[in-house]
Amino acid sequence: MADDNKRNGEFWALALDRAQLGLWDWNLATGDCYYSPTWWRMLGYAEGELDTSDLWLKLTHPDDCERALASGDRHIAGDTESIETELRLKHKDGRWVWVLDRGGIVERDAEGKPLRLMGVQTDITRQKEAEAALEQVNVRLRLALAASGTGIWHYDIGTNKSYWDPRTREIFGLVSDTDEVTADLWHTYLHPDDKEATERAHLPPPGSKSVTATQYRIVRRDGSVRHVESLVRLIAGAGSAGQILGTVRDITDETKRAEELAYAAHHDALTGLWNRSAFDRLLAENIGAADRLPLAVFYVDLDYFKALNDYAGHAAGDIALKSVAGGIRASLPPSAHAARLGGDEFALLVPNCDDACAERLARAVLAAVRDADLGPTVSSRRLAASIGIAFVRDRRTTVTDALACADDACYAAKAGGATASPCSRPKQLPEPAASTPRGLPPIWSMPWRTAG
Numbered sequence: 121m122a123d124d125n126k127r128n129g130e131f132w133a134l135a136l137d138r139a140q141l142g143l144w145d146w147n148l149a150t151g152d153c154y155y156s157p158t159w160w161r162m163l164g165y166a167e168g169e170l171d172t173s174d175l176w177l178k179l180t181h182p183d184d185c186e187r188a189l190a191s192g193d194r195h196i197a198g199d200t201e202s203i204e205t206e207l208r209l210k211h212k213d214g215r216w217v218w219v220l221d222r223g224g225i226v227e228r229d230a231e232g233k234p235l236r237l238m239g240v241q242t243d244i245t246r247q248k249e250a251e252a253a254l255e256q257v258n259v260r261l262r263l264a265l266a267a268s269g270t271g272i273w274h275y276d277i278g279t280n281k282s283y284w285d286p287r288t289r290e291i292f293g294l295v296s297d298t299d300e301v302t303a304d305l306w307h308t309y310l311h312p313d314d315k316e317a318t319e320r321a322h323l324p325p326p327g328s329k330s331v332t333a334t335q336y337r338i339v340r341r342d343g344s345v346r347h348v349e350s351l352v353r354l355i356a357g358a359g360s361a362g363q364i365l366g367t368v369r370d371i372t373d374e375t376k377r378a379e380e381l382a383y384a385a386h387h388d389a390l391t392g393l394w395n396r397s398a399f400d401r402l403l404a405e406n407i408g409a410a411d412r413l414p415l416a417v418f419y420v421d422l423d424y425f426k427a428l429n430d431y432a433g434h435a436a437g438d439i440a441l442k443s444v445a446g447g448i449r450a451s452l453p454p455s456a457h458a459a460r461l462g463g464d465e466f467a468l469l470v471p472n473c474d475d476a477c478a479e480r481l482a483r484a485v486l487a488a489v490r491d492a493d494l495g496p497t498v499s500s501r502r503l504a505a506s507i508g509i510a511f512v513r514d515r516r517t518t519v520t521d522a523l524a525c526a527d528d529a530c531y532a533a534k535a536g537g538a539t540a541s542p543c544s545r546p547k548q549l550p551e552p553a554a555s556t557p558r559g560l561p562p563i564w565s566m567p568w569r570t571a572g
Contacts, residue, residue: 133157141240144176144223148235162219162243164212181208181216188221195224196234203239206248218248268369274355275303275364282306291348291370293340311337311345324354324364335371347375388460390438391445399459403469403519407512412455412471415512416478419526420448420485421534422464423504432497439495440503447488451481467523478509506533 133156136143142159146152153172160167163179180188184207191205202224208216223239265272271288275281283299284292292309294301310318314336321334332352337345352366386398394402406412422444429437441464448458448466456470470481489505508529512522 136240141242142219143240144238146237148237159241162241163209163217176209179210181210184208191221192237196237203237206244209241217243218245220244271368273366273368275366277362277364288368291346291368292338293342293344309338309340311339313337322350322352322364322366324352326354327356328354346370347372388445391442391460393445393449393466394457394459396459396461399457399461399467399469400519402457403522406469406471407517407519407522408515409471410515413513413515414472414474415522416468416470416473416481417510417512417522417526418466418468418470418478418482418485419508419510419523419530420466420468420489421506421530422489423506423534425464425503428494428503432495436495436497440492443493444489444503447492448485451484451488456481467526473511475511478511482507482509506530508533 136156136158140158140162141156142162143154143156144159145154151173153175155167155172155175157167160169177185177189188205188207191200191203194200195203202222204220204222206218206220208218211217219241221239221241223237225234225236226238227234227236229235264270265287269287269291271285271291273282273284273288275283280303282301282303282305284294284296284301285299289296289301292306294305307315307319318334318336321332321336324330324332330353333349334352335347335349337347339345347370349369349371350366352364354362355365356362386395387393388395403417406415422440425437425440428440441460445458445460445466448468452458452468453470455472456468459467461467468481468485470477473481485507486505489503492503494503508526508531510522510525510529
């Protein structure tokens with residue numbers, strides 16, 4: 121063994137101190153192990169304060185002993201070029217100090233048998249604490265991603281390689297055991313109608329630090345269409361072209377629920393026709409569009425419906441209402457709209473509809489009511505209807521006046537009238553516009569009724 125004066129010379133002592141390295145020197149023949157002053161200070165002890173016999177092993181954390189011994193044994197046996205392991209040593213104040221232990225054989229006998237090992241230990245406690253904190257963050261992130269069903273992917277611009285995590289592959293229906301996928305694979309999944317906009321959204325401009333959110337559709341290999349949402353950001357790389365990092369989440373169920381809620385907000389639950397509030401908005405839009413005038417507004421009130429409910433029950437009434445709604449919908453042109461206002465009352469709006477057009481539609485609607493399916497419990501009864509039609513020719517007409525005029529005509533039809541008659545409402549309306557045909561009020565009506 122080299123003498124202590126040389127080993128603890130001023131030069132090496134200064135180097136060890138500045139590098140904050142604890143040196144150990146182990147004589148395999150005698151079993152003696154020398155520890156430098158920096159090593160003792162690293163663990164809070166005065167030099168020589170403890171018995172050095174197997175000292176490092178006594179101070180090593182029980183969970184690290186086996187790994188540390190194995191690292192030394194593999195090197196002595198010639199299986200590794202050096203000793204390198206991480207372990208915890210007990211500090212004088214009771215805490216554990218993480219150290220990186222590196223060393224190796226420095227002396228052999230004539231037969232090549234190891235005689236002496238030297239190494240250094242570096243305090244890496246802060247590094248290990250940072251790693252532990254980062255692992256906690258990663259665990260939380262993985263848990264959050266799992267709970268939200270979010271996948272992670274990235275595309276390396278320089279190498280033109282893409283990497284999808286298992287959740288991303290699951291969303292796309294891709295069966296693969298590796299994260300790496302071909303760079304053009306993602307493009308083959310994009311829905312044709314969304315492809316151009318989606319590809320553009322996934323190419324952040326150079327230097328961009330913003331996050332781009334986009335929703336699009338993919339077509340999986342089994343033909344199923346899924347709605348997904350992605351968050352995309354460009355990550356600049358030192359000396360490289362950088363990466364595009366993104367998340368992906370399947371929002372098909374959310375999209376479907378949103379569509380169902382939007383549909384329910386505007387449609388009657390039983391018949392699928394527009395509801396009253398949605399019809400009012402549509403009527404206002406159509407009245408305000410000059411190219412849709414004259415506009416015919418139908419008010420349809422079923423006759424004998426209460427008797428049907430009393431006779432056959434509400435189930436038969438529901439069947440009848442759905443059948444009537446289907447018949448009305450089938451009789452209308454594509455530009456027209458139908459609504460159930462409530463109970464057994466319906467409303468229609470038909471753009472660019474004159475008297476002859478309204479008469480044809482009224483007959484079709486009455487026929488649909490007559491032919492309505494009333495269910496298996498009803499065989500002899502049939503429904504009838506009363507219809508009032510208001511014709512709007514002035515854009516200043518209100519929704520309330522248009523429906524009221526049609527309602528008045530419907531009431532007249534119920535009372536037995538079947539002749540076209542002017543509505544009493546025009547007196548409350550503004551003067552006819554210059555485009556209104558001479559001799560016609562801005563809104564007028566006619567009643568229609570069918571026998572049961």
